[in-house]
Amino acid sequence: MNDIITGWNREQMAQRAAVDIPDGCYVNLGIGIPEKVAKYVPEGREVIYHTENGLLGMGSTPEPDKQDPELINAGKKPVSAIPGAAYFHHADSFAMIRGHHIDICVLGAMQVAENGDLANWSTGAADAIPAVGGAMDLVAGVKTIYVITQHNTRDGSAKLLKKCDFPLTGQAVVSRVYTDLAVINITRQGFEVIELAPDIEFDYVQQRTDAKLINKT
Amino acid sequence: MNDIITGWNREQMAQRAAVDIPDGCYVNLGIGIPEKVAKYVPEGREVIYHTENGLLGMGSTPEPDKQDPELINAGKKPVSAIPGAAYFHHADSFAMIRGHHIDICVLGAMQVAENGDLANWSTGAADAIPAVGGAMDLVAGVKTIYVITQHNTRDGSAKLLKKCDFPLTGQAVVSRVYTDLAVINITRQGFEVIELAPDIEFDYVQQRTDAKLINKT
Amino acid sequence: MINKQVESPAAAVADIVDGSTVMVGGFGEAGSPIELLHALIDKGPGNLTVINNNTGSGHVGLAALIENRQVSKMICSFPRTANSTVFPDLYRAGLIELELVPQGTLAERIRAGGAGIPAFFTATTIGTPLIEGKEVRTIDGRDYVLEYSLKADFALLKSHQADRYGNLTFNKTARNFAPVMAMAATTTIVQTANLVKAGDIDPEIVITPGIFVDRIVTVHDPALESKLVAEGVKYPS
């Protein structure tokens, strides 16, 4: 496993996920790589971004002189509002989430299991400060959950597993995982690799995964 | 009981109740005599009227040429909005009611029991079309419930009873009853007459009530 | 480009079929989507379950839909009305079913349906015959009844303004049930008097965000129920 091959970089992972966001969708993007998805949605598609702190129709990051510290996203970064946006309070915002009105949520992950279980909020370590934010609400309520994550941790351990070790964010909630190495669907049969990053071999991905992969490329 | 003595008329009943509406209250007025209470609130007091169809800060009936068929009260009659009013949807409106934010509600009644039980929505007759509207929400949620009613039905039967015959709107909810004959508090001891209409004797009221009255005049 | 406009009330209701559950906005005539209701009469699906606070008045709008025998069940808080015998006559004849729900519980059950809350406790109806068959639980010393959420296949609503995304504002007390019904229906259909450009409605004053709306149809001068009733109009004539 020392023989590291470079797959997709962070931008390319976001770009690959963006291809799968259909026209007209309502989408919630998590903090980190998922945030980058917005800038890669193919031309000709209109997608409406929801940020759970209370804005539908979130636009791009404004120039520093146009920023309002009270117009921020869920990651607490300055954003803008598109023409046709709407502000609302937290109970209404999570009614959108819990009530299955958001079409797609793209999240980061610590671990994903082959049945779609997601762990992305706590390592379960004794001295960790537990913090969950809106992640459990999102995975319980949004119609389709996509994950973008490095295929492995920095120390090389697998993040795609038969079963998660970390405390769960939600059970059987993830539909698809975009990693630096592959695009992987979660099906009743388990992880199905539907696409490999350039120059990445299926066996290379399998070696870096702690569950059986099915090759559907 | 043929010897009918006239007590307070409808306007006077409303006027008497209005005296007990403190300054600064949020008040919901039912259809009928209760609606009249608003015009008799003593000068120098500011009271905010809530109508459960979605307006806080309900004002008086506008001139016909100023009426909007979509600005109505719970009785579906045209009203106005005071400067400082607010519109909201039904779930928010009943959150105000159910969440104990309204101070006083003044309602009509078919029957009131000495423990404060109220029946004002159905005679229980087999061919009656049941209709409850917001009455059950109001009695369950508003802090103080006052009733304005004729002391007796048109055929002379008592409306103030030991126990209601008709299906209840709420249990032990009424604090005070304003009738054409008297003002009656509901206490742990039962009905306490605290004031009699001019020329009305306590015994006269007792004869027309199917429960023991306590004289506190 | 997202554009939820459809060309006519008829097109807007074209996929409402026999047996659908339909929420209809309005409290009395305030907010009643008359033109959508008349399109639904023209289209003709039957065996509908309709959720509205009332049962309409006269022989137009919701009352006409009921009179046309398209409704097998009403879920409402106040089915009696001063100027319509349509519902009472059918109800007494055993030809229409009624689920009577207190107004606030009705609004909250609809809001719950839209907010992904399957059930909640409320004190409303405790001590009344309406709790029959329902679960009661004491919480912090007070009794509450468990109520389940309400959802619908369709909602028919009337708005003041709308844009192509489906962002809505309402006129005064015409707002009533519309925002929660928009959340609780699979397909939310809105007639609007004023279609405006995206961005013309300040994001601070949007009442119903477009995510809850599926179809917008412009009806410039919506009929007023009270005027039609006063004129003795009957639909279909």
Next chain:
Amino acid sequence: MINKQVESPAAAVADIVDGSTVMVGGFGEAGSPIELLHALIDKGPGNLTVINNNTGSGHVGLAALIENRQVSKMICSFPRTANSTVFPDLYRAGLIELELVPQGTLAERIRAGGAGIPAFFTATTIGTPLIEGKEVRTIDGRDYVLEYSLKADFALLKSHQADRYGNLTFNKTARNFAPVMAMAATTTIVQTANLVKAGDIDPEIVITPGIFVDRIVTVHDPALESKLVAEGVKYPS
């Protein structure tokens, strides 16, 4: 004449005592009522239970209240923060209690507290350690957990506009928890940048109706948390 204005932040928080439960508006710095929080530090009550989405940042506002050891318990969804070690340090030392609640459940529990709903079911946290000790029920084939409402003795909020009745509007995403907290607190205290005449806020665009508000204090140029943090401000200095 109804007039909910008070003359200063100090007067507004004067009756908050040891052991009170206090809801604090804001998501990060958006909507954070810094001046009211600093008045609460000056006043000094301890053993507070505080409800907020986060735990503040730097050494001002909510973080300063915690650092001043006035808070014995936080109820929040995301206590970690990039630029504050105040809560983490106290938590690791066992000196402050934490009730971790998912953000949407937190908002809904507060809304329920204000709406007279003592408890409701939600699917959020099913399959996670956060359901431990809670009632789970299957409704229509899906599992849900029973969550109870949250109320408070006081809410401290920041608004954009306010009138003497307490009608409020907010600035963009500063709205966040304020409307539901206003409903759920016995005494709701609001700092506003703009006090306007009754009637200056269009009834169609009032976000929080005055019935939910008890006290208004004008703070013309509220401090910005991020600016104070960048400047290294510590309160009390």
